[in-house]
Amino acid sequence: MENSASFIETWDSYLILGSYVFFGIAVLILLYHEVKLITISGDKDRYDYTNAYEIKFFWYAILAAIVGLALYATATVTPMFPVDDSLKLYISVFFLAGLFVITYLIFSNLIRVLYPRFLEGRLTRIRNKVRKSSAGNPMRKLTSQEGEVHLEADQLAQHQSELHSVEYDVWLDEKTGEKRVEKYMAYQHAEKCGECGFTTMKIDSEEIKKEPTQHEDGILLEHYKCSYCKHREAREVVIKALSSNA
Numbered sequence: 309m310e311n312s313a314s315f316i317e318t319w320d321s322y323l324i325l326g327s328y329v330f331f332g333i334a335v336l337i338l339l340y341h342e343v344k345l346i347t348i349s350g351d352k353d354r355y356d357y358t359n360a361y362e363i364k365f366f367w368y369a370i371l372a373a374i375v376g377l378a379l380y381a382t383a384t385v386t387p388m389f390p391v392d393d394s395l396k397l398y399i400s401v402f403f404l405a406g407l408f409v410i411t412y413l414i415f416s417n418l419i420r421v422l423y424p425r426f427l428e429g430r431l432t433r434i435r436n437k438v439r440k441s442s443a444g445n446p447m448r449k450l451t452s453q454e455g456e457v458h459l460e461a462d463q464l465a466q467h468q469s470e471l472h473s474v475e476y477d478v479w480l481d482e483k484t485g486e487k488r489v490e491k492y493m494a495y496q497h498a499e500k501c502g503e504c505g506f507t508t509m510k511i512d513s514e515e516i517k518k519e520p521t522q523h524e525d526g527i528l529l530e531h532y533k534c535s536y537c538k539h540r541e542a543r544e545v546v547i548k549a550l551s552s553n554a
Contacts, residue, residue: 319397323383323404330376334369341365352490355434362427363419370415378408420536424498425507431497439488441481447488450478458487499532503539510535520547 341362348354382404386396439447450458455478463476479488501509512533520526526547533540 319400320383320387323379323400327376327380327383330372330379334372334376337365337369337372341369351434351437351439355431355492358427358434359431362430363423366423367419370419371412374408374411374415378404378411381407417536420508421504421506428498428507435477435490435492439479441484441486441488443481443484443486445481445483447479447481447486450480454478455489458489463489463491498535501534501537501539502541504534504537506534506536508534508536509539512540516547517544518547 386400475492477490499509513531517529518527528545530543
């Protein structure tokens with residue numbers, strides 16, 4: 309019995325130690341991501357990095373924190389169960405697995421529902437942050453109509469295309485005339501879902517329902533899918549006649 313009790317105490321201490329390790333891993337993941345963001349000098353590069361990796365790193369940190377929480381809670385709660393020492397290990401493992409699954413489901417839903425809205429807000433702030441020219445002057449972000457004048461022919465065609473539309477931000481230093489053109493993929497961003505109300509709706513696929521001709525507009529069908537409630541909807545977008553595009 310003494311050996312069994314000693315093993316259980318050692319097991320609980322290892323669970324506590326493991327929880328601290330995973331809590332530390334979660335903090336290190338977040339710190340690595342934030343330090344990486346700080347070291348990226350260009351706002352456009354920072355935007356692209358945030359858009360590509362922030363949710364991944366945040367989710368990895370949450371997973372590590374969930375494991376740490378499950379380990380700590382198991383070591384704290386299971387010793388309170390009035391059962392024979394020979395059964396405590398099985399109860400501990402069962403409690404650990406159940407707690408991990410429950411916590412995982414709760415946090416995964418919260419992240420899918422709440423975090424995209426936070427991320428979109430952060431991306432918007434980075435995108436609209438005033439740029440500095442090579443001369444150190446604040447640059448002005450041109451309106452869509454003003455910016456079109458400064459786009460190359462292929463950039464303008466992409467900007468005006470309804471299929472996987474590309475957005476271009478043009479920043480201008482009005483003192484020196486220096487300009488900066490930044491490219492953004494508009495279709496990658498989440499929108500508010502009309503069914504569940506969360507910012508989890510993205511374009512899943514696109515198809516041309518009606519080809520545009522020289523004299524008639526075409527129709528593009530955009531298929532949206534909500535990553536939370538799985539709601540789907542299709543939206544029609546008018547494609548300008550080829551003569552208008554030309």
